[in-house]
Amino acid sequence: MELSLHRLRMLRELHRRGTVTAAAAALHYTASAVSQQLAQLERDVGAKLFERLGRRVQLTELGTLLTEHAEEILGSVERATHALEEAQEARTVRLTAGVWASVASGLLPTALTALAGEHPGIEVRTRELAPEDTAEAVRDGSLDLSFVIDYSDAPTPWDAGLERAVVAVERLHAAVPRGAVPSGSAALDDLAEHPWILAGAKSHFGRAMRTACRRHGFAPKINHEVEEQSTAMAMVGAGLGITLVSDLGLRLLRPPGIDVVTLTTPLLRTVSIAYRRTAFRRPALHLVIDAVRASAAELGLGTEPALP
Structure with a gap:
C-alpha cells in the first residue's frame, strides 16, 4: 500500500472541517477535486473511510485511525523539511x-x-x-x-x-x-x-x-x-x-x-x-x-x- 501525502492532507482537512466543501476551501481546491482524491484514497487503502451524514462527512473507525497516523506522518515530513533547510x-x-x-x-x-x-x-x-x-x-x-x-x-x-x-x-x-x-x-x-x-x-x-x-x-x-x-x-x-x-x-x-x-x-x-x-x-x-x-x-x- 502506498499512501499519498497529498491525499493524507486532504483527509486531515476533512477531519478538521467536517465537510468536503470546507476542506476544499482551506486547501484552495474545488470540492469535486477533493472528493475524487478522497475516493482514490479509499481505493488505495482498500477500505471504507467515510460515511455521509447529510452535508457532513463522518469518518469510519478506519478513517479515524488513518487520520491519527496522517497527523504524525505530515508532522514528520514538516520536521524533516525544516531540518534539511537548516542543514542547507x-x-x-x-x-x-x-x-x-x-x-x-x-x-x-x-x-x-x-x-x-x-x-x-x-x-x-x-x-x-x-x-x-x-x-x-x-x-x-x-x-x-x-x-x-x-x-x-x-x-x-x-x-x-x-x-x-x-x-x-x-x-x-x-x-x-x-x-x-x-x-x-x-x-x-x-x-x-x-x-x-x-x-x-x-x-x-x-x-x-x-x-x-x-x-x-x-x-x-x-x-x-x-x-x-x-x-x-x-x-x-x-x-x-x-x-x-x-x-x-x-x-x-x-x-x-x-x-x-x-x-x-x-x-x-x-x-x-x-x-x-x-x-x-x-x-x-x-x-x-x-x-x-x-x-x-x-x-x-x-x-x-x-x-x-
Missing part, C-alpha cells in the same frame, strides 16, 4: 505568507526586495486573506506564516500551537473630512457626535473599534458599514463621515479632502508574524521576520507599544 542554511526555500492590504503595500515591498538581495534563495509568495483568517490558515498548514493583528482593545484569541513575532506597533488615527476637526487632535470621545464609517462588527477591526468607542463612553453612529479601508477613506473624502486608520493604512492612496487627526487617547495595534511552533528552527522564517522588522523600522514603527 536556508539557501533554497519557498515560503507562503498570509497578508492583507496595508502590510502588503506598506511593509513587504521593502522587506522582500532587501531579502532577495541578501538571500536570493528564499522565495516568499503571498496570499491575501482577511486578517481574522490568517492565523487559522497557518495552523492548518496552508500557509507557512501570516501577519496577524492585536488591537489594544481587542486582543486576538491565540492558538497554543502557534508562535508569533512582533514586527511593528502602529497608532490609529482619525480620518475626517477636511476642516471637521480644526485643532488637528482630539480625544476619541470628542468624535462621538460625528457620523462614522466602519467595518462590520464581525470583522476584527470593526469589533475592536466599537469596543474602543464603548470604553470611551459612547456607541458610534455608523452611517456606512464597509470592509475595505480604501472605500472608507473615499467616503471620508466625500464628507460622509469619519473613520479610524492605522499608520500603515495611511500609506495607502489617500483621497483629497481628508484631514488626519491625532488621537490624544492613543489606540494601538500590534502587527505580528504567526508561524507554527514546529517551524521555530527554520532559518528562512527568521530571516523573513528580520527583513519585515527592518522595513517597519524604516517607517518609524517599533516593536514595543509607544508611550502616550
Whole structure:
C-alpha cells in the first residue's frame, strides 16, 4: 500500500472541517477535486473511510485511525523539511505568507526586495486573506506564516500551537473630512457626535473599534458599514463621515479632502508574524521576520507599544 501525502492532507482537512466543501476551501481546491482524491484514497487503502451524514462527512473507525497516523506522518515530513533547510542554511526555500492590504503595500515591498538581495534563495509568495483568517490558515498548514493583528482593545484569541513575532506597533488615527476637526487632535470621545464609517462588527477591526468607542463612553453612529479601508477613506473624502486608520493604512492612496487627526487617547495595534511552533528552527522564517522588522523600522514603527 502506498499512501499519498497529498491525499493524507486532504483527509486531515476533512477531519478538521467536517465537510468536503470546507476542506476544499482551506486547501484552495474545488470540492469535486477533493472528493475524487478522497475516493482514490479509499481505493488505495482498500477500505471504507467515510460515511455521509447529510452535508457532513463522518469518518469510519478506519478513517479515524488513518487520520491519527496522517497527523504524525505530515508532522514528520514538516520536521524533516525544516531540518534539511537548516542543514542547507536556508539557501533554497519557498515560503507562503498570509497578508492583507496595508502590510502588503506598506511593509513587504521593502522587506522582500532587501531579502532577495541578501538571500536570493528564499522565495516568499503571498496570499491575501482577511486578517481574522490568517492565523487559522497557518495552523492548518496552508500557509507557512501570516501577519496577524492585536488591537489594544481587542486582543486576538491565540492558538497554543502557534508562535508569533512582533514586527511593528502602529497608532490609529482619525480620518475626517477636511476642516471637521480644526485643532488637528482630539480625544476619541470628542468624535462621538460625528457620523462614522466602519467595518462590520464581525470583522476584527470593526469589533475592536466599537469596543474602543464603548470604553470611551459612547456607541458610534455608523452611517456606512464597509470592509475595505480604501472605500472608507473615499467616503471620508466625500464628507460622509469619519473613520479610524492605522499608520500603515495611511500609506495607502489617500483621497483629497481628508484631514488626519491625532488621537490624544492613543489606540494601538500590534502587527505580528504567526508561524507554527514546529517551524521555530527554520532559518528562512527568521530571516523573513528580520527583513519585515527592518522595513517597519524604516517607517518609524517599533516593536514595543509607544508611550502616550
